[in-house]
Amino acid sequence: MEEKILLNILHEAQDKHGYLSEEVLKKISKKHQIPISRLYGIITFHTMFRVKKQGKHILELCGSPSCLLNGAREIERFIEKELNVEIGETTKDKKFSVYKTSCIGCCDGAPAMLIDGKPYVNLTIKRIKEILKELKNASTKRN
Ligand code: FES
Known part of the structure:
Protein backbone atom coordinates (compact mmCIF):
# COMPACT_ATOMS: atom_id res chain seq x y z
CA MET A 1 0.00 0.00 0.00
CA GLU A 2 1.23 3.49 -0.88
CA GLU A 3 2.47 5.57 2.06
CA LYS A 4 0.12 8.42 1.10
CA ILE A 5 -2.90 6.14 1.54
CA LEU A 6 -1.49 4.81 4.79
CA LEU A 7 -1.00 8.36 6.06
CA ASN A 8 -4.66 9.11 5.32
CA ILE A 9 -5.76 5.98 7.20
CA LEU A 10 -3.60 6.91 10.19
CA HIS A 11 -4.84 10.52 10.14
CA GLU A 12 -8.45 9.39 10.10
CA ALA A 13 -7.84 6.99 12.97
CA GLN A 14 -6.09 9.68 15.00
CA ASP A 15 -8.89 12.17 14.34
CA LYS A 16 -11.44 9.60 15.44
CA HIS A 17 -9.65 8.32 18.56
CA GLY A 18 -7.53 11.33 19.52
CA TYR A 19 -4.33 9.28 19.31
CA LEU A 20 -3.03 6.04 17.85
CA SER A 21 -3.15 3.48 20.61
CA GLU A 22 -1.61 0.05 20.23
CA GLU A 23 -5.12 -1.36 19.94
CA VAL A 24 -6.01 1.00 17.07
CA LEU A 25 -2.73 0.22 15.28
CA LYS A 26 -3.34 -3.51 15.61
CA LYS A 27 -6.79 -3.10 14.04
CA ILE A 28 -5.37 -1.09 11.13
CA SER A 29 -2.60 -3.64 10.71
CA LYS A 30 -5.06 -6.52 10.61
CA LYS A 31 -7.66 -4.80 8.42
CA HIS A 32 -5.17 -3.65 5.77
CA GLN A 33 -2.68 -6.49 6.21
CA ILE A 34 0.20 -4.15 6.93
CA PRO A 35 2.94 -5.17 9.37
CA ILE A 36 2.55 -3.20 12.59
CA SER A 37 6.29 -2.43 12.44
CA ARG A 38 5.64 -0.48 9.23
CA LEU A 39 2.90 1.53 10.97
CA TYR A 40 5.22 2.34 13.88
CA GLY A 41 7.91 3.32 11.38
CA ILE A 42 5.55 5.83 9.80
CA ILE A 43 4.16 7.30 12.98
CA THR A 44 7.56 7.73 14.58
CA PHE A 45 8.86 9.47 11.44
CA HIS A 46 5.95 11.93 11.13
CA THR A 47 5.70 14.25 14.14
CA MET A 48 1.95 14.82 13.74
CA PHE A 49 1.06 11.37 15.00
CA ARG A 50 0.50 10.73 18.72
CA VAL A 51 0.72 7.38 20.45
CA LYS A 52 -0.38 8.57 23.89
CA LYS A 53 -3.66 10.01 25.10
CA GLN A 54 -3.55 13.76 24.54
CA GLY A 55 -4.48 16.76 26.60
CA LYS A 56 -7.64 18.68 25.81
S1 FES B 1 9.63 29.04 10.79
FE1 FES B 1 7.89 29.06 9.53
S2 FES B 1 6.27 29.27 10.93
FE2 FES B 1 8.01 29.09 12.20
Whole structure:
Protein backbone atom coordinates (compact mmCIF):
# COMPACT_ATOMS: atom_id res chain seq x y z
CA MET A 1 0.00 0.00 0.00
CA GLU A 2 1.23 3.49 -0.88
CA GLU A 3 2.47 5.57 2.06
CA LYS A 4 0.12 8.42 1.10
CA ILE A 5 -2.90 6.14 1.54
CA LEU A 6 -1.49 4.81 4.79
CA LEU A 7 -1.00 8.36 6.06
CA ASN A 8 -4.66 9.11 5.32
CA ILE A 9 -5.76 5.98 7.20
CA LEU A 10 -3.60 6.91 10.19
CA HIS A 11 -4.84 10.52 10.14
CA GLU A 12 -8.45 9.39 10.10
CA ALA A 13 -7.84 6.99 12.97
CA GLN A 14 -6.09 9.68 15.00
CA ASP A 15 -8.89 12.17 14.34
CA LYS A 16 -11.44 9.60 15.44
CA HIS A 17 -9.65 8.32 18.56
CA GLY A 18 -7.53 11.33 19.52
CA TYR A 19 -4.33 9.28 19.31
CA LEU A 20 -3.03 6.04 17.85
CA SER A 21 -3.15 3.48 20.61
CA GLU A 22 -1.61 0.05 20.23
CA GLU A 23 -5.12 -1.36 19.94
CA VAL A 24 -6.01 1.00 17.07
CA LEU A 25 -2.73 0.22 15.28
CA LYS A 26 -3.34 -3.51 15.61
CA LYS A 27 -6.79 -3.10 14.04
CA ILE A 28 -5.37 -1.09 11.13
CA SER A 29 -2.60 -3.64 10.71
CA LYS A 30 -5.06 -6.52 10.61
CA LYS A 31 -7.66 -4.80 8.42
CA HIS A 32 -5.17 -3.65 5.77
CA GLN A 33 -2.68 -6.49 6.21
CA ILE A 34 0.20 -4.15 6.93
CA PRO A 35 2.94 -5.17 9.37
CA ILE A 36 2.55 -3.20 12.59
CA SER A 37 6.29 -2.43 12.44
CA ARG A 38 5.64 -0.48 9.23
CA LEU A 39 2.90 1.53 10.97
CA TYR A 40 5.22 2.34 13.88
CA GLY A 41 7.91 3.32 11.38
CA ILE A 42 5.55 5.83 9.80
CA ILE A 43 4.16 7.30 12.98
CA THR A 44 7.56 7.73 14.58
CA PHE A 45 8.86 9.47 11.44
CA HIS A 46 5.95 11.93 11.13
CA THR A 47 5.70 14.25 14.14
CA MET A 48 1.95 14.82 13.74
CA PHE A 49 1.06 11.37 15.00
CA ARG A 50 0.50 10.73 18.72
CA VAL A 51 0.72 7.38 20.45
CA LYS A 52 -0.38 8.57 23.89
CA LYS A 53 -3.66 10.01 25.10
CA GLN A 54 -3.55 13.76 24.54
CA GLY A 55 -4.48 16.76 26.60
CA LYS A 56 -7.64 18.68 25.81
CA HIS A 57 -5.58 21.32 23.97
CA ILE A 58 -2.60 20.58 21.79
CA LEU A 59 0.07 23.25 21.55
CA GLU A 60 2.59 22.84 18.73
CA LEU A 61 5.42 25.33 18.89
CA CYS A 62 7.27 26.04 15.69
CA GLY A 63 10.95 25.30 16.09
CA SER A 64 12.13 26.27 12.62
CA PRO A 65 14.61 29.06 11.84
CA SER A 66 12.31 32.09 11.36
CA CYS A 67 10.56 31.42 14.64
CA LEU A 68 13.79 30.62 16.48
CA LEU A 69 15.28 33.91 15.28
CA ASN A 70 12.21 35.75 16.52
CA GLY A 71 12.00 34.48 20.07
CA ALA A 72 10.52 30.97 19.86
CA ARG A 73 12.90 29.65 22.53
CA GLU A 74 11.68 32.23 25.05
CA ILE A 75 8.07 31.31 24.23
CA GLU A 76 8.93 27.63 24.65
CA ARG A 77 10.64 28.17 28.02
CA PHE A 78 7.74 30.29 29.24
CA ILE A 79 5.13 27.69 28.26
CA GLU A 80 7.12 24.87 29.85
CA LYS A 81 7.43 26.85 33.08
CA GLU A 82 3.85 28.10 33.07
CA LEU A 83 2.35 24.65 32.44
CA ASN A 84 5.02 22.75 34.36
CA VAL A 85 5.75 20.38 31.47
CA GLU A 86 8.50 19.77 29.00
CA ILE A 87 8.08 19.53 25.24
CA GLY A 88 6.40 16.23 24.38
CA GLU A 89 4.49 16.01 27.66
CA THR A 90 0.91 16.47 28.82
CA THR A 91 0.01 18.47 31.90
CA LYS A 92 -1.07 16.50 34.95
CA ASP A 93 -4.60 17.89 34.68
CA LYS A 94 -4.70 16.63 31.05
CA LYS A 95 -5.59 20.07 29.71
CA PHE A 96 -2.50 20.67 27.56
CA SER A 97 -0.10 18.60 25.49
CA VAL A 98 2.92 20.53 24.25
CA TYR A 99 4.98 19.68 21.20
CA LYS A 100 7.52 21.21 18.91
CA THR A 101 6.91 21.12 15.19
CA SER A 102 8.69 22.21 12.07
CA CYS A 103 7.62 25.25 10.04
CA ILE A 104 3.85 25.71 9.96
CA GLY A 105 3.96 28.14 7.05
CA CYS A 106 3.47 31.31 9.11
CA CYS A 107 7.07 32.55 8.94
CA ASP A 108 5.99 36.14 8.28
CA GLY A 109 4.25 36.01 11.67
CA ALA A 110 7.11 34.38 13.58
CA PRO A 111 7.19 33.26 16.27
CA ALA A 112 4.16 31.12 15.61
CA MET A 113 2.43 28.04 16.94
CA LEU A 114 -0.62 25.87 16.39
CA ILE A 115 -3.21 25.47 19.11
CA ASP A 116 -5.61 22.65 18.33
CA GLY A 117 -4.55 23.01 14.71
CA LYS A 118 -5.23 26.76 14.49
CA PRO A 119 -2.28 29.09 13.82
CA TYR A 120 -1.34 31.80 16.31
CA VAL A 121 1.27 34.29 15.11
CA ASN A 122 3.44 37.16 16.34
CA LEU A 123 3.55 35.53 19.73
CA THR A 124 4.85 37.35 22.77
CA ILE A 125 5.01 36.25 26.38
CA LYS A 126 2.11 38.63 27.09
CA ARG A 127 0.00 37.10 24.30
CA ILE A 128 0.82 33.56 25.44
CA LYS A 129 -0.26 34.44 28.99
CA GLU A 130 -3.60 35.68 27.61
CA ILE A 131 -4.08 32.62 25.40
CA LEU A 132 -3.31 30.15 28.18
CA LYS A 133 -5.59 32.03 30.56
CA GLU A 134 -8.44 31.93 28.00
CA LEU A 135 -7.93 28.21 27.38
CA LYS A 136 -7.75 27.42 31.09
CA ASN A 137 -10.91 29.43 31.76
CA ALA A 138 -12.74 27.86 28.82
CA SER A 139 -11.76 24.40 30.08
CA THR A 140 -12.90 25.21 33.61
CA LYS A 141 -16.30 26.47 32.41
CA ARG A 142 -16.93 23.35 30.33
CA ASN A 143 -15.71 20.88 32.96
S1 FES B 1 9.63 29.04 10.79
FE1 FES B 1 8.01 29.09 12.20
S2 FES B 1 6.27 29.27 10.93
FE2 FES B 1 7.89 29.06 9.53
